[in-house]
Amino acid sequence: MVQLLRLLDVNPLDILPQRPPFVMIDNLIRYDERIAATRLEVKENTMFVYDGELSAAGMIENMAQTCAARLGYYNLISGLPVKIGYIGAISGLHISRTPKVGEILETEICVEEEVFGVTLVNGKSRIADRTVMEARMKIVIQ
């Protein structure tokens, strides 16, 4: 709980290279060496919201920013600057439904491998504990 409160106190702008309105996470809610999780409340003015729902593009960006938040938090506690990363590849993408405005999207990523500046992660996004998206991503760190 102590760690959770500390994580909730972290300003996303201190761990992400993105800036509003392109910030797609509200909080980092879990962090360790290989796993990170974030929470996002979908609002009407959230990027990639169309007709009251966060689009697939928004869900993918949310997962990528969860990857960025993991690295950003590590850099923050290590006194290092925020690094810029890019989505290098996406595979195994499955979206069962998109979140509506007002719903909370929780996204967790697990690092499978990191080599040559490329991070391979498996990610899951949930709404109320129900998995709505799964994907494998390769994030390239600049």
Place this chain on the structure above:
Amino acid sequence: MTRTEIEEKVRYFLIEDLEIDEEKIFPDAKLKEDLGIDSLDFVDIVVIVEKTFGFKLKPEEMQGVDTYSKFCDYIESKVGDK
């Protein structure tokens, strides 16, 4: 594991997992230029090698490993019959 078994497993994951055309795979095929393997693919190779051959591929040991044959040599040096 014999050299033949190693080559069969390497060919299999190059074709099935990295979707490389079978006819492009020959002993002197360059990993980058001929097979089109890039740094994004390399992270997959690290994972597949660990699952298939049971050891962690170290990038620093890959210096000079630039062909299919040399890649198999490298695997053989780790898991081949002594």
